[in-house]
Structures are given as C-alpha cells and as structure tokens.
Amino acid sequence: MIAVSKTYPVSDIREVYNAGIRDFGENRVQELLDKKDRLPADIRWHLIGHLQTNKVKFIVPFIHLIHSVDSERLVLEINRQAEKCGKIVDVLLQVYIAEEETKFGFSPEELVAFLDSAQRTKLANIRIRGLMGMASFTDNMDQVRKEFCMLKALYDRVSGEYFEGRADFNILSMGMSGDYEIALEEGSNMIRVGSLIFGKRAIL
Numbered sequence: 001m002i003a004v005s006k007t008y009p010v011s012d013i014r015e016v017y018n019a020g021i022r023d024f025g026e027n028r029v030q031e032l033l034d035k036k037d038r039l040p041a042d043i044r045w046h047l048i049g050h051l052q053t054n055k056v057k058f059i060v061p062f063i064h065l066i067h068s069v070d071s072e073r074l075v076l077e078i079n080r081q082a083e084k085c086g087k088i089v090d091v092l093l094q095v096y097i098a099e100e101e102t103k104f105g106f107s108p109e110e111l112v113a114f115l116d117s118a119q120r121t122k123l124a125n126i127r128i129r130g131l132m133g134m135a136s137f138t139d140n141m142d143q144v145r146k147e148f149c150m151l152k153a154l155y156d157r158v159s160g161e162y163f164e165g166r167a168d169f170n171i172l173s174m175g176m177s178g179d180y181e182i183a184l185e186e187g188s189n190m191i192r193v194g195s196l197i198f199g200k201r202a203i204l
C-alpha cells in the first residue's frame with residue numbers, strides 16, 4: 001500500500017511514518033521535492049501524477065517507482081536521465097481505462113504498439129515493472145469493477161507476451177480510497193490510498 005500524501009502537511013506524513021508506513025506517493029514534483037527534504041531518508045517515494053519531461057531530472061536520483069509513465073517521449077527521457085545518473089529506474093506504464101476524458105495514460109492499443117517498438121529500442125536504464133490505472137470516478141461500482149478487470153486482463157496478456165512472465169514485471173497498481181476493495185478482488189497488488197488514511201482533503 002502506498003500512502004498518498006499529496007496536499008497533506010509534513011506533520012501528517014510524519015505521523016503516518018511513525019505508524020510504520022514507508023511508501024508514500026505524491027502527484028506533483030515540486031511538492032514532492034519540498035517534502036522529501038523535510039522527512040526521513042528511508043521513505044520510498046512514488047510519483048503517481050502526470051510527469052512533465054522537463055521535471056524528470058529532479059526525481060530520477062531518488063525516486064522509488066514512477067507509476068504514471070504515459071508516453072513514449074517520457075520513457076525515453078527517464079531512460080536518458082537515468083543513464084546520466086548511472087541508475088536503473090523502475091516504472092509502471094499508466095493505462096487509460098476510465099470513461100472520462102481527463103485521465104492520462106496509454107490506451108490498450110497504444111500500450112501494445114509501444115511495447116512492440118520498445119522491444120526494438122534499447123532502454124537499458126529503465127525497468128518496466130508493471131501497469132497502473134485509475135477507474136472512472138463514479139458511484140457505479142459495476143463499471144469500476146469492469147475497468148479493473150479489463151486492466152488485469154491486459155496486465156496478464158502483456159506479462160506473457162512481452163515480458164515472458166519475468167519476475168520483475170509483477171506490479172499492478174490499481175485502487176484508491178473509494179475502490180481499493182474492488183481493485184484487490186480484481187487482482188491489484190498495489191493500492192494508492194490517500195484520504196482514507198489522512199482524512200478528507202481540504203484542497204485539490
């Protein structure tokens with residue numbers, strides 16, 4: 001479980017840290033950098049929000065996992081910056097499964113096309129660990145379940161076809177405060193929970 005600490009103050013994060021949580025997620029690079037410097041160094045930081053290519057260099061030196069890789073351009077930039085640092089960066093490819101127009105990510109077709117081309121490109125400094133997705137923001141839990149189920153099927157397919165079931169392609173990040181139980185039932189193995197841990201968010 002990732003504790004999603006976006007918008008919450010460092011004092012709240014410290015409280016959750018003291019309860020034993022070490023994985024925290026932020027969606028904005030600047031906010032992440034500000035908080036990181038004021039918190040213990042053994043926190044594993046996850047970036048879960050849209051990442052602009054010009055900000056990649058700021059997080060590559062320390063980021064534990066980037067969940068929100070949503071374009072080939074971004075993949076190439078992460079690989080380039082990681083090479084500069086002599087690092088291998090773990091990432092998830094974000095897949096667009098919701099009905100809304102507002103969410104970032106590869107469509108399933110784009111994902112497959114990207115993986116076809118990625119096999120030909122040498123990406124020595126990036127390790128694709130799995131997929132991430134967000135369900136539609138709706139009260140219709142059948143719809144949410146359907147979307148998670150679809151992502152799990154895609155994850156299984158991609159794992160077999162492109163990663164030969166390799167052990168390091170093993171993360172399916174799906175589920176938030178409102179839908180994590182359904183996500184887990186549908187095969188999620190990493191959930192990103194914010195408001196259920198920290199309380200209602202005052203700002204967005």
Ligand SMILES: *Cc1c(COP(=O)(O)O)cnc(C)c1O
Nearest residue numbers: 004027048176177192193194195
């Ligand atoms: C904010 C956010 C979450 C957590 O949302 P909650 O509803 O507060 O649990 C999870 N994933 C992403 C990508 C987010 O931006």
